[in-house]
Structures are given as structure tokens and as C-alpha cells.
Amino acid sequence: MAMNATLAKVTDRIIARSAEPRSRYLERMAQAASEGPRRAHLTCGNQAHAYAAMGADKDALVAERAPNLGIVTAYNDMLSAHQPFATYPDVIKEAARAAGATAQVAGGVPAMCDGVTQGQVGMELSLFSRDVIALATGVALSHNTYDAAVYLGVCDKIVPGLIIAAATFGYIPGVFLPAGPMVSGLPNDEKAAVRKRFASGDCGRDELMAAEMASYHGPGTCTFYGTANSNQMLMEFMGLHLPGASFVNPGTPLREALTVAGTQTVLANTALGNNFRPVSDILSEKAIVNGMVGLMATGGSTNLILHLPAMARAAGVIIELEDFAELSDTVPLMAKVYPNGLADVNHFHAAGGLGYMIGELLDAGLLHGDTVTVAGNGLRDYTQEPKLKDGAAIWVDGTTQSHNEKILRPASEPFQSSGGLRRLQGDLGTGVMKVSAVKPELHDITAPARVFETQEAVKAAFQAGEFDKDTVVIVRFQGPKANGMPELHALTPSLSVCLDRGIKIALVTDGRMSGASGKVPAAIHVSPEAADGGPLAYVQDGDMVRVDAVNGILENLAPDWRNRTPATPDLSDNGHGVGRELFEIFRQTAGPAVTGAGVVV
Structure with missing residues (x-):
């Protein structure tokens, strides 16, 4: 099948836009790779410190003839998705020894659960934790003793932070090993x-x-298709997981066999062998585009519209909202997984999952099949599925038929002809809306505004019965510079009740919604944010606001609103409590949402 014309156009535009930063990035990676194995540059004293606790592995480390893996783990046993990682380092070390190599835990990175902090003050640290994770990974790998890295992470900000770091250390190979979803509840x-x-x-x-x-x-990723599971999809579409590894449940023999196989794979990709495959080669412009296509085809998390630009920039690739929007108009929505449907990711996986979807999209000319992957032979490998044979993972041809077309459909007969992401622009700024689960009659709403500066105030107004007519709810001063850009998912139940009562209601905010955002039409990530001079600071109660996802319009219809004095809220309470004191420099230096709201890239 010939490549889709829009896919080719968007890819060519990204390549041209990224030419200079991508060239500089690849030059740095090539220079670092040319210096040979990292340990060769350490003094004897440096190495002695690094190997002092390694017991029987010391001789192999000193000989420097076999690879040494650095394990970066986001393990904690408060996140259900990360609790299974407790046993991974021992499994990885044993698999490395069996291959004549070594592995060390290079370091741990923080991993917070947005489910725990949802609607709480701690959510104001959530987005910035992505940059902390990237920084912590940098510290872990800075010891310069590793020939490749194994990244253990699943959830919302963890995978993007690890990717930013993996790109920074892109001169060595890497593999991402997932933990899998909890069984359905x-x-x-x-x-x-x-x-x-x-x-x-x-x-x-x-x-x-x-x-x-x-x-x-139980242990494992939450089973709805939010940011954590969108991350797992992304790693597969971009070739950083093993094929079919994303949605195998924790605690199963196949899950452990995939961990062993991932270790063996990354060992084979180091510069000490004949198959050098650094992360910088994997994280190409085409791989980024493949990830964007996967996001549209699955109806994935809006949070990745923030994370993907930041991740791409770490590899010298510049993507913009227009790229997402054009791909969304072209890529069919092939999956219905909650909140876009009733099924969970276990049902999706059983119906054929990512392997079936990748095969369909490749055959439709909607993916780049010639990308470099950890598996090695292009994206067609990712149509295969893993099986357990004699205790080891093997790969067989995956299904070419959906086993449940209520959950997963072919590209030729999708649920929707487009991916359901809309870019909105106008005099209120630029934002995005995920419409894959929004009723068509709610895609275009013009109604009086109600302006709030906290989600608690919105919920209080709902409880007081104040939403009794069509309304555009404005929640401003929720961007990265104001308070770290928390998710506002706690508003979803209240606003959903309004919709159930027949009230047309839309949300406009410079904050985020959850990866589980569903039927509420929400123009989110509005940039520039109100705290940085954005137009949302000028909106007043009663202004007629148009939120039009059909035509991509976000505007204030009130006359002469630009002549007003902008609102200037008291943000002093945002700077203390639950660790917020430590993040003042992040709030001061965060970039705009349209470039990923990043601090470190």
C-alpha cells in the first residue's frame, strides 16, 4: 500500500522543521558513541567504587568484554502499575548473567499516582514530576558505566520523563519493559x-x-485507556517495547519471559556486538509520527499532546499542534476502550490489540514501516504476538481479524473516519479537544461564560444548583506557570451530570484534563495561559464564548473585551504545602503548553 499523502506531508514537514536541531542532536550522539564503551574512560578508582558491591559480577565488570546494563526503575509499591517492578531487577540481572553480561540498578526515579492526587494539592506537582524523572535518570546514568539501559516505568509522567532522558543518553541502546494491566475488575x-x-x-x-x-x-496498570496505557501503546508504536509486550498481565509466566527477552534484546544491541542500535536511531521523526498515529487510532490520552512535543524535542524533533490536527483528520478511530467505549484494555488486547491495529495501519499506508526498533526489523515485527514456549517468549504471527468489532475495527471500517482530536484557535488562544467520546451535538457550543479560578469553586457552584442553563465553564490560572497545570478530572462527574440533565456545557481551561477524559467537551491546554498574559484572564461572567470543535474556533464574542483590565489572582498559596515550595523554579521557567510545558527541554 502506498503511503497516505497526509502522513507523507506531515512527516516531511516535521523533518524539514527539525533539520537543524535534529542534525545537532545526531552529531552529539555520534560523537559520544564513537568514544566506545563508557567504562573505558573511568579510572581504576572510579571503577572500584562502581563495582565494590557487585560480588561475583566483579570479574566480568573489570574485564570490560561484556555489556553492563544500567537499570533505571520507577518502582514503588504505592502505584499499582509499578508494584510489579519490585522483582524485575533480579530477573534482569539473572538474565544478563546467563548471557555472560552484568546489570546494575543505576538509580530510582520518583513515580507519583495521579489517581491518588486527583483533585488534591499534590496534583500541582504532577506535570513537573516528568522533568524531575528526566533529571533523576540523568543522575543515575551519569556514572558512565553502562553500555545500555533498561527503563522500568509505566504511568502518566514516568514514561515521558524516562523518554526525555533516554533521548539525552541516546548514544547507548535502551529498552522499556512494562508491567502490564491489572486484571479486569x-x-x-x-x-x-x-x-x-x-x-x-x-x-x-x-x-x-x-x-x-x-x-x-490489584497489581498492574488501571484498566481504562488513560495516560498510562496510552504510554504503553506509544512505546510499542515507536519500537521501544518488544512486540506485543504492553498489555500482558503482571505475575504471569509470559510477563516474566518478556522481561528476560527484553534484557537479551538490549544486550544484543550494544556497541560491544555487531548489531549496535542506540536509542537515538530509534527516536526518529518517523517514529514520533508513528506514535502520533497510534494516539489518534486508539483515541488515546490528551496528556500525550503535552508529552510528545517534549519527548520529541529531547531528540531534536519539533512537532506542533497542526501536526496532531492534520493526522487526526486522516487517521481512523479503530478502538473503543473506556472512556471512549465500555471495554477495558484487557478486552482490547484479547480482541487483537496493538498488533492487529499496527498491521491494519501499515496496510493502509498510515504508518512508517521502515523505522528502527529494539526488535530490529521495522515496525512489521509489531504485528506479531508473544507466546510462551518451554518457559521462554517466542513470537508468532498475530491475528489479521478483530475478535470483537465492538471494541476493535479494521482501518477500512472504523468507528470514526478521524482520530477525534481537534485544535481550537481564536482570540482566546490555542487549545485542543478530544471529541472521540463527545456527542456530535456538543462539538459546537456557544453559551454564556461562568469564570472560576479553582476546580473547588466549580464543584461548589454545581452543588448549589447554579448550572441550570447552557454554560461555558472557564477555569483559568491552571497553567504550568500558575500552579503546575494540574489535571481537572475531578470536574468530570459534576459536568457529566449537567449533560445528563440536558444542559449543554463545555469546559475551557489552561489546565489539563485526565487521560480518562470522556464525554464532556473540554478545550484544554489553552495557551498562552492566563498567568502568562493569556486572553483567558480577560473573560468575565456572562461573556458569550464559542467553543467550536467542528471548525476549530475558540473565541470570546463579547464586544471590546480586549479593553478590560485582566484579572490578577492571588497565587501566593500555590507556592507552599505538599512540597510546592521546592518547585518555584519550575513554575518560573516552564514553557508553554504548545511546546510541552517543559522545564528541562
């Missing part, structure tokens, strides 16, 4: 219904707590 639609009943006062906290515990109930 309470169906997501039932959980959402209980949340709405609680928001309306129709059930008590006991019922809410029981539903939440039945939904989030």
Missing part, C-alpha cells in the same frame, strides 16, 4: 455511574468507596 461504566450518583448526592461515600476499590483492586 468492576466495569468502568459502572464505576462512572456511581461517581455521578455521588456527585448528585444520590449515594453515600460507602457505596462510592466500594465501587472504587472494586475497580482498582
Whole structure:
């Protein structure tokens, strides 16, 4: 199949736009790679410190003839998705020894759970934790003793932070090893219904707590298709996972076999062998485009619209909202996974999953098949699925048919002809909206504004019955410079109740929504943010605001609003409590949402 014309045009534009920074990046990576194995540049004293606790592995490390892997782990046992990583280092070390190599835990990185901090003050550190993770990985790998790296991370900011660091250390190979989703619990639609009943006062906290515990109930990633599982999709589409590795449940023999296979694969990719495959070769412009296509085809998390530009920039690739928008108009929506449907990721995986989807998109000319991957032979490898044979992972041809077309459809007969992402522009700034789960009649709303500066104030207005007519809810001063750009997902139940009551309601914010954002039309990531001189600071209650995802328009229809004095809220409380004191430099230096709201890139 010939390459889709829009895919080719967007890719060529990204390559041209990125020519200078990508060239500089590759020159730096080539220079670093030409210096040979990292340990060769350490003094005897340096090396003695690095090997002092390595016991029987010391001789192999001193000989420098076999690779040494650096393990960067985001393990903690508060995140269900990361709890399985507790045992990974021992498995990786044993697999390395069996191959005549060595492995060391290079360092740990923080990993916070947005589910725990959702609607709480701690969420104001969430986005910035991505940059902290990148920095912490840099510290871990700065010891310069590693021939390749193994990255253990799954959730929202963790994978993007690890990717930024992996790109920075792109002169060595790397592989990402996932932990997999928890087995299915309470169906997501039932959980959402209980949340709405609680928001309306129709059930008590006991019922809410029981539903939440039945939904989030064991080790592994949350099973809805939010940011964590979108990250796993991204790693597969970009070739940094092994084929079919993303959605194998924790604690299974196949899951451990994939960890062993990932270790063997990255060992084979080091400069000490004949198959050198550094991360800088994998993180190409085409790989980034493949990730963007996967995001559209699966209806993935809006958070990746923030993360992908930051990740790409770390590898010298510049992507912009127009690239997302054009690809979204072209790439079909092939999956219906909650919140875009009733199925969870386990059901999606059983229906054919990422392997089926990649095959369909390749055959439709909507993916670049010639990218470099950890597996080695282009993206077609990722149509295969892993199986367990004699205790080891092997790969066989994956399905060419969906096993459930209510969940997963072919590219020729998708759920929607487009990926469901819209760029909105106008005199209120530039934002994005995910419309894949939004009813068509809500794609274009013009209504009076209600202006808020905290999500708590929105919920209080809802509880007071103040949303009794069509409304555009403005929640401003929620950008990275104001308070770290927290997710505002706690608003979803209340605003969903309004929609259920027949009230047309839209959200406009310079903050974020969750990767699980669903049926509420939400223009998010509005840039420039209100705290940085953005037009949202000028909006007043009663202004007629147009939120039009059909035509991509975001505007204030009130006359002469530009002549007003902008609102200047008191942000002093944003600077202390729950560690916020430590992040003042982040708030001061964060970039705009359209470039990824980054601090370190």
C-alpha cells in the first residue's frame, strides 16, 4: 500500500522543521558513541567504587568484554502499575548473567499516582514530576558505566520523563519493559455511574468507596485507556517495547519471559556486538509520527499532546499542534476502550490489540514501516504476538481479524473516519479537544461564560444548583506557570451530570484534563495561559464564548473585551504545602503548553 499523502506531508514537514536541531542532536550522539564503551574512560578508582558491591559480577565488570546494563526503575509499591517492578531487577540481572553480561540498578526515579492526587494539592506537582524523572535518570546514568539501559516505568509522567532522558543518553541502546494491566475488575461504566450518583448526592461515600476499590483492586496498570496505557501503546508504536509486550498481565509466566527477552534484546544491541542500535536511531521523526498515529487510532490520552512535543524535542524533533490536527483528520478511530467505549484494555488486547491495529495501519499506508526498533526489523515485527514456549517468549504471527468489532475495527471500517482530536484557535488562544467520546451535538457550543479560578469553586457552584442553563465553564490560572497545570478530572462527574440533565456545557481551561477524559467537551491546554498574559484572564461572567470543535474556533464574542483590565489572582498559596515550595523554579521557567510545558527541554 502506498503511503497516505497526509502522513507523507506531515512527516516531511516535521523533518524539514527539525533539520537543524535534529542534525545537532545526531552529531552529539555520534560523537559520544564513537568514544566506545563508557567504562573505558573511568579510572581504576572510579571503577572500584562502581563495582565494590557487585560480588561475583566483579570479574566480568573489570574485564570490560561484556555489556553492563544500567537499570533505571520507577518502582514503588504505592502505584499499582509499578508494584510489579519490585522483582524485575533480579530477573534482569539473572538474565544478563546467563548471557555472560552484568546489570546494575543505576538509580530510582520518583513515580507519583495521579489517581491518588486527583483533585488534591499534590496534583500541582504532577506535570513537573516528568522533568524531575528526566533529571533523576540523568543522575543515575551519569556514572558512565553502562553500555545500555533498561527503563522500568509505566504511568502518566514516568514514561515521558524516562523518554526525555533516554533521548539525552541516546548514544547507548535502551529498552522499556512494562508491567502490564491489572486484571479486569468492576466495569468502568459502572464505576462512572456511581461517581455521578455521588456527585448528585444520590449515594453515600460507602457505596462510592466500594465501587472504587472494586475497580482498582490489584497489581498492574488501571484498566481504562488513560495516560498510562496510552504510554504503553506509544512505546510499542515507536519500537521501544518488544512486540506485543504492553498489555500482558503482571505475575504471569509470559510477563516474566518478556522481561528476560527484553534484557537479551538490549544486550544484543550494544556497541560491544555487531548489531549496535542506540536509542537515538530509534527516536526518529518517523517514529514520533508513528506514535502520533497510534494516539489518534486508539483515541488515546490528551496528556500525550503535552508529552510528545517534549519527548520529541529531547531528540531534536519539533512537532506542533497542526501536526496532531492534520493526522487526526486522516487517521481512523479503530478502538473503543473506556472512556471512549465500555471495554477495558484487557478486552482490547484479547480482541487483537496493538498488533492487529499496527498491521491494519501499515496496510493502509498510515504508518512508517521502515523505522528502527529494539526488535530490529521495522515496525512489521509489531504485528506479531508473544507466546510462551518451554518457559521462554517466542513470537508468532498475530491475528489479521478483530475478535470483537465492538471494541476493535479494521482501518477500512472504523468507528470514526478521524482520530477525534481537534485544535481550537481564536482570540482566546490555542487549545485542543478530544471529541472521540463527545456527542456530535456538543462539538459546537456557544453559551454564556461562568469564570472560576479553582476546580473547588466549580464543584461548589454545581452543588448549589447554579448550572441550570447552557454554560461555558472557564477555569483559568491552571497553567504550568500558575500552579503546575494540574489535571481537572475531578470536574468530570459534576459536568457529566449537567449533560445528563440536558444542559449543554463545555469546559475551557489552561489546565489539563485526565487521560480518562470522556464525554464532556473540554478545550484544554489553552495557551498562552492566563498567568502568562493569556486572553483567558480577560473573560468575565456572562461573556458569550464559542467553543467550536467542528471548525476549530475558540473565541470570546463579547464586544471590546480586549479593553478590560485582566484579572490578577492571588497565587501566593500555590507556592507552599505538599512540597510546592521546592518547585518555584519550575513554575518560573516552564514553557508553554504548545511546546510541552517543559522545564528541562
